[in-house]
Amino acid sequence: MNLDRTAVQIAKDLKQVVFIGAYAAIQYGVARSTRDIDIALATPKTDEEFERLGYNTYQERGKKVIRTRNGIKIDVYTKDVSGILIREIFASALTVRKADYPIRIMCLEALLLAKMRAGRPQDNDDIRQLCKLRGKAIRWELVESMARGLETIQLRQYVSALS
Amino acid sequence: MRVEPSLAVVQNLRDSPAYRVSELYQLAGSRATAYRLLERLLELGLAERLNRGYFSLRSSAFQPYRLWPHLVPSLQSFKEARHFGRAYDESDVNYAKKTLHGFLSLDYRAYELTQLQTPHQYYLYVDRVEEAAQLLKTNGFSEGKAGRVSITPKSGNFENGIQRVYLDCLAAGGRSTLDAIAIEIRYRDQLAITGEFPVDLVTKVEEDLPA
Secondary structure (H helix, E strand, C coil): CCHHHHHHHHHHHHCCEEEEHHHHHHHCCCCCCECCEEEEECCCCCHHHHHHCCCEEEEECCEEEEECCCCCEEEEECCEECCEEHHHHHHHCEEEEECCEEEEECCHHHHHHHHHHHCCHHHHHHHHHHHHHHHHHCCHHHHHHHCCCCHHHHHHHHHHHHC | CCCCHHHHHHHHCCCCCCEECHHHHHHHCCHHHHHHHHHHHHHHCCEEECCCCEEEECHHHHCCHHHHHHHHHHHHHHHHCEEEECCCCHHHHHHHHHHCCCEEEHHHHHHHHHCCECCCCEEEEECCHHHHHHHHHHCCCEEECCCCEEEEECCCCCCCHHHHHHHHHHHHCCCHHHHHHHHHHHHHHHCCCCCCCCHHHHHHHHHHCCC
8 A cells, every 4th residue: 555656646636635534644753554545635526527537436335435546535624623614734734755746735734623623542642742743843823723712721731641 | 450440430431632631530539539530441451651741542442341251461562562563565475474473463464354554553362471572682683562563471261363453453442443343243142251332333344445
């Protein structure tokens, strides 16, 4: 399984795309991830458009599933990611090079907030690792601009406890 | 190791990356009881002390209390595990695969069984820990916290290997919870003891498991 190669192909195919979720977390040093890739799209694509680009789209247990040619599942977000608007995800995204091709990934701050909101065991695990590895690199003004309620204080506490 | 029912009071906390000790005061009834409670959770391996009066809880602390005694051997093995690294990458794991012998568990065994998540830590139960540690050290490995090769003494029941790997993943919690769910989906008939998981987590694993 080479997720980087798959990510580059997705970026080439879909153009206006930001990688979010576990694939973004790996870029910040998180060690483990599942085989799926989560992406944010600036402009929604129809099933026909995905099919034309070589992706398989079908219904599974009542949910739309998109898979790459090599079978990797893609989860597509077109409105928001855990409440963070897609335009904010795009505006704050970072560019990294994979296989000599630039791809855009969700910024650390949005990733942490999204994971805090999801709150599943794997998200809490990732938050712990991200705070340990990258806590000192967090841009707090960016957190403030996307956070709700006490989330900034909460995240500061996690960083203080873990970094 | 004894597991007192009073410890289950921590299940009233919500699963979170870190907690203040003061969050336990009200649950425990007093500050002194809160600190005693935390000490017991640390001894059991369910909690870890962090900076500045914070602590973390393994997500296995939120499994039903009746399961806790089954998790204790795994939790104790995590506490006794020794970690080694040389290049701190996959080559360390490849070396360990070739030279060390024992019972493989957690990430790499879960990956062999389910192919759900990329593995990271090579976690091996060995008969003679000191001997294995010396072998690694004489071959350039250093012992510390960050190494990807972990060795630990065998304790608890290994008769049903799949069950043991499952309980190790369940006890480790966090991302390993997904491994436990995947093992349960694939090897349900080989498990006598199983955990409880939110439906959305099980659905996610079902969707992500390779066909």
